[in-house]
Amino acid sequence: MQLLTTLRAKIDMYKLEQRYTRREKRTTFCSNAQYVDGEYIYANTTGGSSSSRNTVTGGYSRPHLSSTKSSTSFGSAATGASSGIKNLGKRASRIFSAVSEVLLADFMTNAYNPILALRSAFSTSLRQRQSEVDHALSSAVNEALGVIPPPKIVRVRSAGRPSANKWKAKRKSDKTARREDEEKKKKISDNVISEATQQDEQIPFVEEVFEQSEGQFGYSSLRWRKAIIAIRDKLKAPGSRTEEWHAELKHMCDYKPNTIQPMSPAGLNPAYPWVAELYQSKESMTGTEYLGEEIRLFAEWIQSTPAELAARKAATSEVIDTITHHLEMYSKPSDLSVDLFGSSASGLALPTSDIDLRIHNPNTPNMAPRFLASTLRRLKRHLLEDHRYDDIQSHGEAYPMLEFRHIATGIHIQLVAGNDAQPQVNVVQRLTEETPNLKPLFHLLRVTLDMRGLVEVFYGGIGSYGLLVALAAALHRHPTIRHASLGEQFLYLVQFYGSDLDTSRTALTLSSTTFPSGRSKFFLKHDNEPAELRFFSRLAHSRNDLPRAGQWKMCHRSPAMPWLLCLQDPADPSNDLGRKSFAMRHVKHTLYTIKLHVRYLVRVRDEGGTVEGGRKLVMLRKVVGNCEGVYRWKRERLEGVGEELLKGRTIGE
Template identity: 30%
Template structure:
């Protein structure tokens, strides 16, 4: 039996059907991929907004461009990032790229092939040190794409709106306000903190399922409260049993002995084999360092988790807390400095950069070595003094001590253990003079700058940023004092933070 009414057929090359809109709202969230419906004879390029009419597209694009020219991935794109098989981690649905961490180890696509990108410069630096033992420091430009990928400055969370800026405030007062607003932006929101806590619980649960003898402990910036919203999560793989770790067998502040270290490394390999089979993770890799670690990328959040076979960090944590209590503005300064290093590839410890703990102690050193009368009292003064102190200090002969606040001859008094000093006496191997020597106040035998051969790039960068800030503090028509320092961090992290 046929209908007595003739069926209306749209001959448009981009027809609208109500079923598509209903499908989008009620069915799409349970689907892994979606194709735009259009006529089979159409040669028109598929629209990035398949469910919106052609007359509405110009308005949508205008809204996107007004906010930021590089929009965050849509829910359709986010949901299409799924593994097809546990056994093949390189196959992804929808042809979408794997979620990636934007830093020096995982640069953005437009940074990988640039000769002046942080990654290229650090690789070139390593080669020059191997061949001739030295290199020329240069200003490190922030990672980021072409101009169309940058957000407008008036949309940045830390930029003060013109109607809220009083003409009577000084440049330093404005810098204080921007740093405080940036700290609020950079640290995890309530939702992001819950997402990070959920990931910690998830990894801990999976590790316990693999072996009930393995215990994980949160440490690092996540434990001290200094973590940024997109910071890696550090978990310490603790001793598995009292039999393998007799009490008082060694100083807990020192690295574990060889036999215990080997057992921990074996367990890292066990975790790598097991976690790589789970659909929640990708890029499980064991990295060999002074403290071997396992890096795992969580697919859902895009956060990187590091499981480290490190020593006890409670004493270092207490030392950091003491300085944060004495100088409350250190937290705000750290958020800016950490971002400044990270956005320029200078926090990549695998290529000669500086990690979170050395950066924190560099800030402390710049404060305690300032005369009492001129010691910073606000975050703006702290940032300004940090830039000036580390750009001007001569590192070829002297090292820096925090407790007590003094300088020492780094050739004869360099921080190291007695065993390392005895070995050095037998087989002298002079380290290049440009290396920074910073004595760890929590462990006098630990030199926080012994592997930071990018220090000349750090000083060149801080020298330029310091001079630029001094000029900008006297300007009244600038959009922001802080944006030249932190770079395009908002654009680079916008998509990742939306996923959290």
């Protein structure tokens, strides 16, 4: 207890002595000190070759004292400190007086050596002790007390600052490391190209049945979904989010990215009907021109025929009538409304695309979607009793969603409770009008992701609207890319999202004020606390800067998932279109492999090659896989229903 009291008194005296020395501007401590660049510099008074800056805690320098001046200055400091504690009480005054006498005696004992005196009185850090090794510790250093020569100021290099030679060595080692890394990547890419060109058929990672129709089975590489579902369930699980919870989530999100192979239906030989016209062409084309022409023909082939459009339109009308009829049973006709939105409303829907419907209350447009959850549960009970629909499932609480299938056409329906989606439809129409090649590129990459199960947001993929905005944002990065050929734009897109874009550091924005004449921009992710970023967002919102307010809101880098895609919605600046892209690592790795394979085929075409492994050259073979076989039975059923409708019949006859 006595030792603790003495120690506390030491600390109090040290603090008071610091205040005193600041007030006196250190003039009573040392006469051979100079104030240079914001700190005191002291030198040996014997003309030695070394001098140093003696620094202690608090950022103030303490001088090297001579024996006489040190005792005098210390006594004056003690006297000043004693006068500063008159109001501390009798007991504190007695303790301080006793400790002062002990410290003064200790200081005077070591007065011949100022370093030992300061160390005994105020203690010193280990680094400071090491820096004092070079100082002479004999009393001969301070023999001359009468006339003090002018100090010789010598600046000492900081111990933490490397020399120029060390910087050069570091730059050289970094350059060597980069060269080795590039050679390693080149070796890996060569192996990937070799494997991609030698495989005759697509080999899935795991065989899982994904569809069954008329005796045909399909197999897909959907093993990666198990990890994504586990991440999604972990985020939705109730309970406190402790450090252990965050550690488990980070471990789950640190999954290995894979090149996801496209679905390959069993028992069907791959067919590529869009290249028939290309084979008949006698025109001489380079590899990039050949790729662009194949993309154009593929986009024409994947479009809906008149019969398929008629079937989709009839199915949409039937579903809306069914939902409206059930809503009128337990609500007023003017309370709830059902609208078409998404790709079906914007004209980007493929024959096999889902039909997206939205249920909302037109009288209260800002009502939270969760208040319609009970309405969707009642609709689910009615649909379960309707023989025209099957595979009925419900998801979500904050944004309730009902999924089911229209049996006659085989089209999947998604009914969501959401806000007005007309601004997004307007953005899609404007982007497709101002960017000529956006539609064919969107159709190609949507099928590419759909064949791998990476287009469903529920499983961590990128939705149709998010994919369109992402492609437009990349194409609007540079004016030269926006006006390049179709093949060059496709190669740029797979390179940009496959390797160039670092989603852990940067995010993308395509504000409604930047296109079509402007360019998309990057903004950085931050590790600040979300509360701090929300504060900056409110500041930007207060000055009516909505795009910047949305960027501050979504720029937080998730510790568990820093690689998430961050993409600002042009229709709603506060909406992050990539916040649920949990499978983004698979998307990037897949696009990177596609880039390597397609660039290899472009070089083969440039060198005059026309065959790939003994077959006719199809540049999109590994990109979309056997999509014709996967979509065949769906399109045939839709085509049959549409032809009956065009003849004047109704669905189900």
